[in-house]
Amino acid sequence: MNINQEAVKAHISQMLAQLRQLKEKIQNLEIPELGNQASYNKNTDLIEGSKQQLHHIITQYFKDIQNIYIYLSRFYPTTALKQYMKQEIESIFAQLSEYKKKMNEKQFSQLDYEEFQAANYPAKKDEIQQECMQIQTESYPNHTSECMPNIKVQNRITESLYFGLNQYASVYWPSKKGKAESLFINKPNFFIENTICIPYAQDNKLYAYDYASQKIFQTEMNEQIPDHSSFLNLPGGNLFISGGVNAQGQVLGECRYIDISKGTVLKLPDMLVKRVGHTLVYIQPNTFWSEAPKGYIYAIGGRTHNNFRTKLCERFNIENQQWEEIEKLNDARSRSSCAYSEEQHGIFVFFGTSSQQLNVVSAEKYDLLSKKWERLLIHNQLEGFDVSWGSAICINEDQILIFGGLKDSQYFENNLYFSKKILVYNIQNENITVNDSQLPVDLLPLATVIHENKVYSVGKYMSCVQLPPHQSLGEGAFLVELGEVNSIICFFG
Known part of the structure; x- marks a missing residue:
């Protein structure tokens, strides 16, 4: 092969010229050297110093524990x-x-x-x-070997320590005004009825919560709900469920519509793709991007078979009772958190898990006008944000709440532990911050709605969590109310 030296020479000259321009552009950037660098060094030194101090305290503590045990064992x-x-x-x-x-x-x-x-x-x-x-x-008998000193290890404390370290050392992003961004809930509510369906079924019973009386009601159902189904509250106090697995562990594509007041279950057409762990989003009608008179139900991602996470998405036209395919996600994900923003005419999808059982750190938005998925630029991507099985809900035109869920990478004694963080995503500047308040209980949210400027979320909690004796919502279920900042109430467990 003949080498065209002149062409190579011209190409090198062009590259050198471009690199000179980039070098000049970097040199002309006006960055205050002392302030930023000094602040950076100060904060990294603070982290390193605090880590060493904490490590020393923990090491010394376990030395003391061991010495006490050895001393007592001698007797x-x-x-x-x-x-x-x-x-x-x-x-x-x-x-x-x-x-x-x-x-x-x-x-x-x-x-x-x-x-x-x-x-x-x-x-x-x-x-x-x-x-x-x-x-x-x-x-x-009163001095048998059973009286020997024992080592007691409470792994639950280890989990609490991991998440509690956020109160000891945390990273925050100060706003331009010099104070933390406040949280406010002023989203109009399309659930105008007094009750919210609680999608927690046990022994063929379905539960509902009345806002006014703050009481739980139960309804007998005429059909068993598949395990791990995805739930969605609809206007009128009704419930839509889809997917899940059967007794043999096979992934299902079945869909059902439940009348809460009557307890009846109406079978609907199956999804185009059998899935479990997918997220359901309701888009109400009377918007210029929702052609269906009764609105749409979107099914996003999920797991199909053999732990394979999918990018495939579809939507259900409530009017003609038909499923139709929409564009695929950029990243396959299951158990993600989704929120619909009417002002942004889009569906926001956060995190979830991948086919490799890793937490997905990305987020994306489905534009209802262009019908395309686009990646979101998430600033302040910190450890603990990439949770799965959480819940997301748009609380005003600028903010989305993300809360609950777990990190699959966090195992203690073969148990999964949940995140109590409440994250706030700012739609305008694509910034995520951690709210000062935390959830009062470990929660895997099943459904979340807004009613009278308050967020209600029902979910499952760990069996070892100690709760006050409230009205029964079935074993392992919990209802929590999120109000303004620092106003979080546990309702029923």
Whole structure:
């Protein structure tokens, strides 16, 4: 192959010219050197110093625990000590028997006599006798080995420590005004009825919550709801469910419409793709991007089979009862958090899990006008934000709440632990901040709605969580109310 040296030379010259322009552009950037660099160094030094201090305290603590355990263990007999003393007695017995045998056979020499005298067997006997008396005293029923000091490890505290460290050391992004962005809920509510369906089914019963009386009601159903179905509240106090798995673990595409007041279940056409762990979003009618007179229900992502997460999405036309395919996600994800913003005419999707059982750190938006997915630029992407099985809801024209859920990477004693963080996503500047308040309970949200400027979310919590004796919502279910900043109320558990 002939080398065109002139072409290569021209190409190199062009690249050098472009690099000179980039170098000049960087040199002309006006960045205050001292302020930014000094602030950066100060904060990184603070983190490093705090880490060393915390490490020292933890190391010293466990040294103290170990020393206390070793000290206390000395005062209690053990089977190992008993066996050791038995071996000592047997050893002395064997030595004395050997001397006696030599004497009977008239082979006991002067050297044997000197060794016998040096061994001082009477003193050894006295020492063993004293130790036996000590063990006998300490081996009475009230001093058995069960009374030995034990090490108690509460792994739940470890989980609490992990999330509680946010109160010890955290990173925040100050606003231009110099104060944290406030949280306000003023979203109009299309759930005009007094009750909200609580999609927690147990023993063929479905639960509903009345805002006015703050009471839980239950309805007998005529059909069993599949496990791990996705739920969606609709206007009129009704419930839409889809997907899930059957008793054999097979992924389903079934859809149902439940009349809460009657407890009846209406079978709807199956989804185009069988899925579980998908997120459902309702788009109300009377908007110029919703052609359906009764609105749409969007099914986003999920798991299809063999733990495969999908990018495929579809929507259900409530008017003609038909599913139709829409554009795919940029990133396959299951158990993501989704919120609909009418002002932004879009569906926002946050995080979730991938096919590799890793947390998805990205977020994206589906534009209802262009019908395209676009990636979101999320600033302040900090550890603990990329949760799955959380909930998202748009609370005003600028803010979306993201809360609840878990990190699949967080395992303690083979148990998953949840995040109590309440995150606020600012739609205008694509910024995520952590609210000062936290959820009062570990929560996997099943459904979230707004009613009279308050967010109501129902979900599941861990069985080991200690809750006050409220009205029963079924085993493992919980209803929480989120109001303005620092106004969070636990309702029923």
